[in-house]
Amino acid sequence: MSVSGSPPAADSLAVGAWGDAAVKFGNSVGAIAGFLGILLVVFLVAGRARGRLARPLAVLVFLGPAVLLLVVGLVAPLIRTVYLSLHNADGSRFVGGENFGWAFTTDSVQKVLVNTLLWLLVAPLAATGLGLVLALLVDRMRGQSVYKSLIFMPMAISLVGASIIFKFVYEARGKDQPQIGLLSQLAHAVGWSDPPNWLLSQPLNTFLLMVVMVWVQTGFAMVVLSAAIKAIPDEVVEAARLDGATGVRLFWYVTVPMIRTTVMVVLTTVMIITLKAFDIVRTMTGGNFGTQVLANEMYSQSFGQSNDGRGGALAVLLFLAVLPLVAYNIVQLRREREVR
Amino acid sequence: MTPNPTVPSQSSRRRLVAVPALLAALALTAACSNSSGGSGDGGGAAQTLTGDCAKYQPYAGHSGTTVTMFASILSPESDNLEKSWAEFSKCTGIRISYEGSNDFESQLPVRVAGGNAPDFAIIPQPGLLAQMVKSGKVVKPPAQTVANQDKWSPVWKTYGSVDGTFYAAPMSANMKSLVWYSPKAFAAAGYEVPKTWADLMTLSDRIAKAGGPKPWCGGIASGTATGWPATDWLEEVVLGTYGGDVYDQWVGHQVKFSDQKITTAMRTVADWMLNPAWVNGGYGDVKSIATTTFQDAGAPILTGKCAMLQQASFYEAQWPKGTKVAPDGDVFAFHLPAVNPAIANPVEGGGEFLAAFSGRPEVQAVQNYLSSSDWASSRVKTASGWVSANQGVDKSLYTDPIDKLSAEALTDPSATFRFDASDMMPAAIGSGQEWKSLTAWFAEGQSIQKVAGDIDAAWPK
Numbered sequence: 198m199s200v201s202g203s204p205p206a207a208d209s210l211a212v213g214a215w216g217d218a219a220v221k222f223g224n225s226v227g228a229i230a231g232f233l234g235i236l237l238v239v240f241l242v243a244g245r246a247r248g249r250l251a252r253p254l255a256v257l258v259f260l261g262p263a264v265l266l267l268v269v270g271l272v273a274p275l276i277r278t279v280y281l282s283l284h285n286a287d288g289s290r291f292v293g294g295e296n297f298g299w300a301f302t303t304d305s306v307q308k309v310l311v312n313t314l315l316w317l318l319v320a321p322l323a324a325t326g327l328g329l330v331l332a333l334l335v336d337r338m339r340g341q342s343v344y345k346s347l348i349f350m351p352m353a354i355s356l357v358g359a360s361i362i363f364k365f366v367y368e369a370r371g372k373d374q375p376q377i378g379l380l381s382q383l384a385h386a387v388g389w390s391d392p393p394n395w396l397l398s399q400p401l402n403t404f405l406l407m408v409v410m411v412w413v414q415t416g417f418a419m420v421v422l423s424a425a426i427k428a429i430p431d432e433v434v435e436a437a438r439l440d441g442a443t444g445v446r447l448f449w450y451v452t453v454p455m456i457r458t459t460v461m462v463v464l465t466t467v468m469i470i471t472l473k474a475f476d477i478v479r480t481m482t483g484g485n486f487g488t489q490v491l492a493n494e495m496y497s498q499s500f501g502q503s504n505d506g507r508g509g510a511l512a513v514l515l516f517l518a519v520l521p522l523v524a525y526n527i528v529q530l531r532r533e534r535e536v537r
Numbered sequence: 538m539t540p541n542p543t544v545p546s547q548s549s550r551r552r553l554v555a556v557p558a559l560l561a562a563l564a565l566t567a568a569c570s571n572s573s574g575g576s577g578d579g580g581g582a583a584q585t586l587t588g589d590c591a592k593y594q595p596y597a598g599h600s601g602t603t604v605t606m607f608a609s610i611l612s613p614e615s616d617n618l619e620k621s622w623a624e625f626s627k628c629t630g631i632r633i634s635y636e637g638s639n640d641f642e643s644q645l646p647v648r649v650a651g652g653n654a655p656d657f658a659i660i661p662q663p664g665l666l667a668q669m670v671k672s673g674k675v676v677k678p679p680a681q682t683v684a685n686q687d688k689w690s691p692v693w694k695t696y697g698s699v700d701g702t703f704y705a706a707p708m709s710a711n712m713k714s715l716v717w718y719s720p721k722a723f724a725a726a727g728y729e730v731p732k733t734w735a736d737l738m739t740l741s742d743r744i745a746k747a748g749g750p751k752p753w754c755g756g757i758a759s760g761t762a763t764g765w766p767a768t769d770w771l772e773e774v775v776l777g778t779y780g781g782d783v784y785d786q787w788v789g790h791q792v793k794f795s796d797q798k799i800t801t802a803m804r805t806v807a808d809w810m811l812n813p814a815w816v817n818g819g820y821g822d823v824k825s826i827a828t829t830t831f832q833d834a835g836a837p838i839l840t841g842k843c844a845m846l847q848q849a850s851f852y853e854a855q856w857p858k859g860t861k862v863a864p865d866g867d868v869f870a871f872h873l874p875a876v877n878p879a880i881a882n883p884v885e886g887g888g889e890f891l892a893a894f895s896g897r898p899e900v901q902a903v904q905n906y907l908s909s910s911d912w913a914s915s916r917v918k919t920a921s922g923w924v925s926a927n928q929g930v931d932k933s934l935y936t937d938p939i940d941k942l943s944a945e946a947l948t949d950p951s952a953t954f955r956f957d958a959s960d961m962m963p964a965a966i967g968s969g970q971e972w973k974s975l976t977a978w979f980a981e982g983q984s985i986q987k988v989a990g991d992i993d994a995a996w997p998k
Contacts, residue, residue: 217603286965286997287671305973305991368828369821369825369828370820370821370825371817371820371821371822371825372821374819374820374821374842394821394822394824394825394828396828397824397827397828397980397981399981479761480760482763483760483761483762483763484761484973485763485764485827485973485976485977485980486827486976486977486980486981487981497761497969500643500646500647501642501643501761501964501968501969502964502965502968502969503646503668503964503965504965504997
């Protein structure tokens with residue numbers, strides 16, 4: 198194709214694309230360099246300050262940016278979310294507690310709250326319990342690092358990736374069709390000729406989704422708990438043995454009390470992750486078939502249906518639910534540090 | 538610095554000098570790079586385009602400018618779009634920087650609200666367009682774009698309008714009222730393409746009783762958009778049973794879902810796609826429709842497990858490579874007949890609209906070009922899988938039989954054309970409760986009354 202008459206235009210287009218990229222790159226590098234430069238100056242000034250000003254200035258310089266980022270990234274959005282939760286869909290009219298009323302009186306949202314509670318109770322307990330059992334079992338085995346790596350490996354997979362893997366596992370076909378899902382095929386292999394359509398069967402499907410979370414989080418629980426078990430002083434275990442404690446009794450009366458704080462930290466950490474679990478439900482069922490949870494419903498309301506009010510209300514509920522867990526987690530961690 | 542008895546050392550003094558110098562240099566680089574990033578010779582006089590470029594003369598005079606475009610169309614489809622305006626860009630010097638996202642519907646409102654609106658968005662839902670217009674950021678199109686709109690049938694103008702004001706010209710159209718089938722299998726079994734709804738039902742019954750493949754296959758799973766194909770089935774039946782007026786009133790919620798008209802239509806859908814004897818060929822029972830993705834839904838037609846699938850013209854892209862799509866091939870499609878024979882030629886369709894968030898001259902030039910039949914023809918010529926309802930596009934340009942069939946139906950003056958209802962309803966319904974409730978209808982066997990009541994209850998007040 199000839200573009201006679203306007204070669205300059207064609208040229209400038211090509212130059213434009215590269216030039217544009219170069220300018221953008223230059224700007225990014227410049228911005229980063231500028232930021233570092235400013236930091237350098239600030240630190241230099243703070244470092245050179247002497248006398249009465251020195252301490253407050255140092256506090257300001259080292260704490261200031263962190264506080265600023267917290268305010269911009271956490272406090273301001275929090276206030277804005279609370280504001281939105283008290284307003285209508287597009288934030289234009291104050292509606293008071295209407296959105297919260299909606300959340301607590303609508304059937305579908307009730308279901309969401311119940312599901313979220315189920316998740317909160319079952320998934321973290323299962324992950325921590327399994328992690329503890331595996332930690333105890335693997336601890337005595339030869340080549341434990343290999344097993345630990347294998348169990349820990351799902352942690353490296355994103356929740357979305359893990360969900361897609363399990364979506365294939367749960368894939369169901371009619372009984373006279375060739376099965377492509379692992380679970381259905383296994384059911385057929387053991388003689389169960391008409392297994393359910395896994396992802397459709399309530400309330401089974403909610404628990405099947407939790408399996409993904411447990412699969413991913415067990416490795417984390419195992420590694421942390423295993424470290425805690427290893428940290429129990431040998432003298433304590435030997436003393437207990439001399440007193441006649443063995444097996445289960447040793448586990449319940451010595452091991453568990455010794456690692457109690459670690460168990461609680463692991464449990465609450467997994468709980469917080471579970472409350473925010475959104476990827477699993479979104480990827481596997483999209484919240485359909487009665488599997489919706491709070492975090493995903495919040496996203497759907499805010500960004501799918503553009504109802505910032507309802508989404509905000511759900512976000513506030515989620516925040517209130519996570520808050521005590523975080524607080525408890527921090528207290529536990531601090532207590533543990535004091536013990537050491 | 539007097540209280541400090543120690544004198545700064547030689548090296549630290551040199552450092553003190555070096556830092557401001559470094560900063561000054563940085564500031565200088567930043568300033569330079571910014572100025573070179575400006576809009577070039579946008580203000581210069583319009584150059585004269587000759588040769589192949591002459592036809593772009595009306596859009597000239599903005600060389601060196603860039604406009605940004607945001608849409609849900611991803612590669613490879615978006616590559617065809619970019620190819621279709623490559624010559625325009627080359628000749629006029631206006632670069633169109635395209636960005637596609639499969640999270641477009643939720644990201645566009647966020648970007649617009651955040652003051653980071655693109656120059657253009659290709660919006661496939663009039664409901665979303667209305668929401669964007671409400672934000673006050675959509676810029677009205679220039680006069681030339683409005684004039685170009687006359688090449689489309691008048692009803693399209695109303696779909697690009699909000700409260701009677703025209704904002705966005707359609708770019709493409711697709712036809713939803715199609716039934717995919719296998720001409721080879723039909724010929725082998727001696728079935729004929731049905732001309733009326735009664736024929737279609739009789740044929741379905743015949744196929745089911747023959748004991749071979751089930752008559753219908755279907756899938757409504759589509760990630761977070763699960764449920765949309767089911768809304769299409771209901772829309773086809775509402776349009777084909779009552780015609781355009783009731784359909785329009787239904788979209789506006791003057792006719793509720795719990796209205797007897799709509800529940801009757803739902804019963805028709807239930808006799809068709811929720812009929813245990815008729816579905817879901819190749820996948821299982823009625824419930825399996827809820828977990829079968831719409832992309833997979835038609836595959837059993839090729840393996841002889843089911844006979845028909847109601848799905849839009851864009852389903853053509855889902856057939857595996859090497860599938861012959863033709864009236865005598867592996868698969869083809871026929872026009873879904875009207876439930877009520879008195880309704881003339883109902884066509885349900887969708888489309889994409891070009892909304893501008895800026896009134897800069899180069900943005901208007903692109904808007905004018907993309908609303909012209911010249912661009913529509915150029916896109917049709919680039920690759921198949923794109924249909925325009927622009928009357929100015931020569932139908933002989935369509936190389937693909939499905940595209941041609943769709944284009945003819947979409948530009949047929951006798952057709953009762955209506956836009957996808959769920960795309961026009963408020964987002965809380967059209968991409969929220971209706972999807973959820975219809976999915977529950979298939980997956981959990983909820984009653985028609987419950988499904989209709991739930992959707993009505995979610996309608997925003």
